[in-house]
Amino acid sequence: MTSRERVEMALRHEEPDRVPLDLGASGQTGINASVLYSLRRELGLEEKPIDICEPFQLLGQIDEDLRKALGIDTVALWNPGTMFGTRFGSWTDWKMPDGTPVNMPGNFQYTEADEGGLLVYPQGDRTAAPSVRLPEGGTFFDNIDRAPAFDEGDLDPLRDFQNLYGTYSDEDARFIENSCNELYEKTDCAIHFNFNGGGFGDAAIIPGPWEKQPRGIRKLEDWYMAHYIHPEYLKDLFAWQTELAFKNLEILKEALGDKITTINISCTDFGSQAGEMMSVEHFREFYKDHYIALNSWVHENTEWYSHFHCCGSIVNFLPEFVESGFDVFNPVQLSAAGMDGHELKENYGDKLTFWGGGVDTQKTLPFGTPDEVRKEVRERLEILSPGGGFVFNTIHNIVGNTPVENVIAMFEEVKSFNAGTSEG
Secondary structure, eight states, X not given: OOHHHHHHHHHTTOOOSSOOBOSSSSTTSOBBHHHHHHHHHHTTOOOOOEEEEEGGGTEEOOOHHHHHHHTOOEEEEOOXXXXXXXXXXXXEEEEOTTOOEEEEESOOOEEEOTTSSEEEOGGGXXXXXXXXXXXXXXXXXXXXXXXXXXXXXXXXXXXXXXXTOOOOOHHHHHHHHHHHHHHHHHOOSEEEEOOOTTOXXXXXXXXXXXXXXXXXXXXXXXXXXXXXXXXHHHHHHHHHHHHHHHHHHHHHHHHHTTOOSEEEEEOOOOBOSSSBSSOHHHHIIIIIHHHHHHHHHHHHHOSOEEEEEOOSOOGGGHHHHHHHTOOEEEOOOTTSTTOOHHHHHHHHTTTSEEEOOSSOTTTHHHHSOHHHHHHHHHHHHHHHOTTSOEEBXXXXXXXXXXXXXXXXHHHHHHHHHHHHHHHO
């Protein structure tokens, strides 16, 4: 069974020959470049600078030698542009603050911050104000609020966000098509496309990390209050985003055909560690119809599976996600309030494929012992894998400073579980 077939079987809620394994197929299932560098060295693989596939979170590209060494079944297909407004196709040599050698995509331009850390310029343009900050000692970037105070009498979402959202150019489409063809021909992995065209209100994007001059409602506290104070602003913006998404999906269908397995529709978070970030009623009023429309298009026009990333405690949202037409749910944050693995599997295991949930990346993986990691991984596999509908991955990305021995313990336990399952 190929990796592609294995993932597709799990997505059909059937048990494949072993539990499929993802690392690095998305911006929420990856690994910090420093940890990746150490992991490659520990496994005896070639020591070389790490290609950064997602600069905002400093995630490293998973190369074919590592996929084979770990039994990874997935591969990432990226948009041509990055969160910094740079583009894939060229690289800038850089050393991360801890000394890890990396290649940053495109024209990566930064300066030292007076208070420590680094400031990065959008689109590599030093004449613009820096858009993101890497705090001193940090392992991923934070957005900088740069938009001027907005005039409540002069709010126009299509004007305000015209440089943040748009449709693919011919050059973009060719890049995506060529990248996809290369992955499809050179690997047997399931290809996951990081689209996020339905990322309505995505908190990482609203501040505009790749824009030179953001305007409108951009600070997150203002954004969430706008659901009450400026609802039509958000509704008009989401309607326009949906129109753009339809146009882009048509382009993607032509470029990708049936070569990809999953497509991410949205990375918008609706949950915090302790509970939902908004009411279910607000989700229905502002978001649900747009998700239904986009997922319906995917299901009616392609063989792709619709993927949704949403962090936090969102138990009360899961029926809404199912009704919205999502096939895949990530990251399955079992560490959040009310997110009990047994209950999730029992109530939604036949409706959603759980992509994640394999181990806690806030506590267990970075701060536990290897034995504690193995124990939690085994428990999660036993809960989530029966009957298919499960792709193993950590709960969100493997963060910086995670001990490499814990990462290896995680993969060893997955391998051990799969070996026992196949023997049984």
